[in-house]
Amino acid sequence: MNAELDSFDLAILAILQRDNLRPQREVAEQVNLSPAAVQRRIRRLQDSGVIAANTAQLSPEAVGRPLTIFIEVQLVNELDALTQGFRARVAAETAVQQCYAVTGQTDYLLVVTAGDMQEYQAITQRLFDGDQNIQRFNTSIALATLKRSLHLPLPAR
Amino acid sequence: MNAELDSFDLAILAILQRDNLRPQREVAEQVNLSPAAVQRRIRRLQDSGVIAANTAQLSPEAVGRPLTIFIEVQLVNELDALTQGFRARVAAETAVQQCYAVTGQTDYLLVVTAGDMQEYQAITQRLFDGDQNIQRFNTSIALATLKRSLHLPLPAR
DNA sequence: CTTGAAAGCCACATTTA
DNA sequence: TAAATGTGGCTTTCAAG
Numbered sequence: 001m002n003a004e005l006d007s008f009d010l011a012i013l014a015i016l017q018r019d020n021l022r023p024q025r026e027v028a029e030q031v032n033l034s035p036a037a038v039q040r041r042i043r044r045l046q047d048s049g050v051i052a053a054n055t056a057q058l059s060p061e062a063v064g065r066p067l068t069i070f071i072e073v074q075l076v077n078e079l080d081a082l083t084q085g086f087r088a089r090v091a092a093e094t095a096v097q098q099c100y101a102v103t104g105q106t107d108y109l110l111v112v113t114a115g116d117m118q119e120y121q122a123i124t125q126r127l128f129d130g131d132q133n134i135q136r137f138n139t140s141i142a143l144a145t146l147k148r149s150l151h152l153p154l155p156a157r
Numbered sequence: 158m159n160a161e162l163d164s165f166d167l168a169i170l171a172i173l174q175r176d177n178l179r180p181q182r183e184v185a186e187q188v189n190l191s192p193a194a195v196q197r198r199i200r201r202l203q204d205s206g207v208i209a210a211n212t213a214q215l216s217p218e219a220v221g222r223p224l225t226i227f228i229e230v231q232l233v234n235e236l237d238a239l240t241q242g243f244r245a246r247v248a249a250e251t252a253v254q255q256c257y258a259v260t261g262q263t264d265y266l267l268v269v270t271a272g273d274m275q276e277y278q279a280i281t282q283r284l285f286d287g288d289q290n291i292q293r294f295n296t297s298i299a300l301a302t303l304k305r306s307l308h309l310p311l312p313a314r
Numbered sequence: 315c316t317t318g319a320a321a322g323c324c325a326c327a328t329t330t331a
Numbered sequence: 332t333a334a335a336t337g338t339g340g341c342t343t344t345c346a347a348g
Contacts, residue, residue, distance in 0.1 A: 005220070013220065016213035020177070023321060034337050039323070050219040055212060056173035058309050062207040063162065063170065065309050070259065070266060090303060094310040102227065104297035109227060113309055140261035146247060150307060152215050152222050152270055153251040180344060193315080196346070 005050065007157045008033060012041055013050070014154050020054050057149075060113060067114040068142035071124070072106040074135040082133045095123050106138070162207065164314045165190055169198055170207070171311050177211050214306075217270055224271040225299035228281070229263040231292040239290045252280050263295070 005013070011031040015022060024042070028035040045051045060066055075083060090099045090110065098111035110127075114120040120139075128134045162170070168188040172179060181199065185192040202208045217223055232240060247256045247267065255268035267284075271277040277296075285291045 010220075013213070013215060017215060019211055020213040021211045025321070035321090036323085036338080037336055040335080043323095048219070050216055051213045052216045053214040053306075054176055054178045055214055055307075056170070056177040056208045057210040057212060057307055058170060058174055059207055059209045060309055062205070063167075063309050063311055068257065070257075087303060094308070096304060097306055097308060099302075099304040100225065100227075100299040101301040101303065102297045102299055104295070106297075108303075109297075109299075138261070140259045140263075140266075142257040142259055142266075144258040146244060146256040146258065146265075147253060148255050148257075148307065149210075149212075150214055150254055150305065151212075151251070152217055152220050152254075154220055182344070191315085192344090193346085200346095 005157075008037075009041055009045065009050075010154045010157050012038060013045065016042070016051070017151055017154075064115050065113040067116065067120065068145060069112045069114060069120055070140045070142070071108075071110040071112060071127075072138040072140075073108040073110065073128075074105070074137065075107045076133045076135045078107060086127070086131060086133065089127050093123060093127060095119075096127075162314075165194075166198055166202065166207075167311045167314055169195060170202065173199070173208065174308055174311075221272050222270040224273065224277065225302060225305075226269045226271060226277055227297045227299070228265075228267040228269060228284075229295040229297075230265040230267065230285075231262070231294065232264045233290045233292045235264060243284070243288060243290065246284050250280060250284060252276075253284075 008031055012027060015027050015030060024035050024038045028038040031038065033041075042051070060068070073086075075086075077083075086108075090096050095112050095114060096110055097113055098109075100109045101107060102109050112120065112123060114123060124137070124139075128137060165188055169184060172184050172187060181195045182192050184199075185195040188195065190198075199208075217225070230243075232243075234240075243265075247253050252269050252271060253267055254270055255266075257266045258264060259266050269277065269280060271280060281294070281296075285294060
């Protein structure tokens with residue numbers, strides 16, 4: 001899926017990653033290309049999956065979800081068949097923003113948002129209750145958010 | 158900052174959170190409002206900070222950053238003056254996507270991207286080397302990414 | 315809601331590698 | 332030859348009156 005990005009592509013991506021509503025005309029000026037060329041490249045980057053999504057990032061506090069919570073999950077057995085239910089519940093739970101299988105003492109790391117602790121408790125119940133394959137899970141709470149994005153540093157090329 | 162969001166705002170946000178390039182006309186159809194009303198509301202949501210940013214989300218693999226790495230950091234002393242340098246380096250380090258001050262055994266949780274382990278090592282050096290206030294840090298690596306977004310569930314209202 | 319301005323989109327001719 | 336660029340016209344979207 002690596003689409004052989006040249007320096008024009010990278011320059012375009014660097015801009016769109018910060019502000020994807022910027023007019024193609026302006027992007028074209030900044031990267032020294034014609035607007036049409038920029039459009040074609042953006043289209044290609046979309047189709048090839050380099051641009052995975054175009055999203056508005058919302059303020060968690062403004063929409064009533066001030067809590068960011070981390071859950072480290074330890075399983076009894078990592079066998080695919082035994083984790084299937086858990087993975088399905090994670091996928092279905094919209095409060096789970098991020099979920100990674102990780103190395104180390106724990107098996108999964110989840111990033112969850114909630115409006116309050118009561119709601120968080122309901123989420124954990126839905127995720128874990130009754131699953132015999134969950135050995136334990138460890139909750140920690142974000143006291144402060146110093147940085148939050150999915151920005152990727154791009155090579156200068 | 159809480160801008161008193163009504164059900165129209167929430168419906169608009171739900172759409173833009175998933176695809177902020179959708180024409181306002183289509184958004185208007187979906188939420189049963191006139192395009193002009195949608196435009197005014199989007200403008201207001203931007204200005205009030207409910208919409209914090211409009212970004213293209215890139216594929217980490219496609220841009221050569223397949224590694225997602227988590228660092229739990231334990232400090233010697235959490236005093237503001239002593240953590241200032243660390244926080245500044247985190248802010249400057251573009252490979253650090255997310256950084257939270259957390260409860261529990263560790264003080265900070267960082268989410269970092271890298272192209273390979275060598276690059277990761279260089280990052281940790283820049284972040285931690287020579288800082289007497291860093292007690293220890295613990296690295297774990299994402300073996301798989303089941304979910305990755307900053308999507309926020311919105312109340313139905 | 316209507317209207318002018320701007321942005322996005324597409325076809326064609328041209329260039330470059 | 333094949334792929335990519337720029338120009339220009341056309342349509343849609345945006346944004347103000």
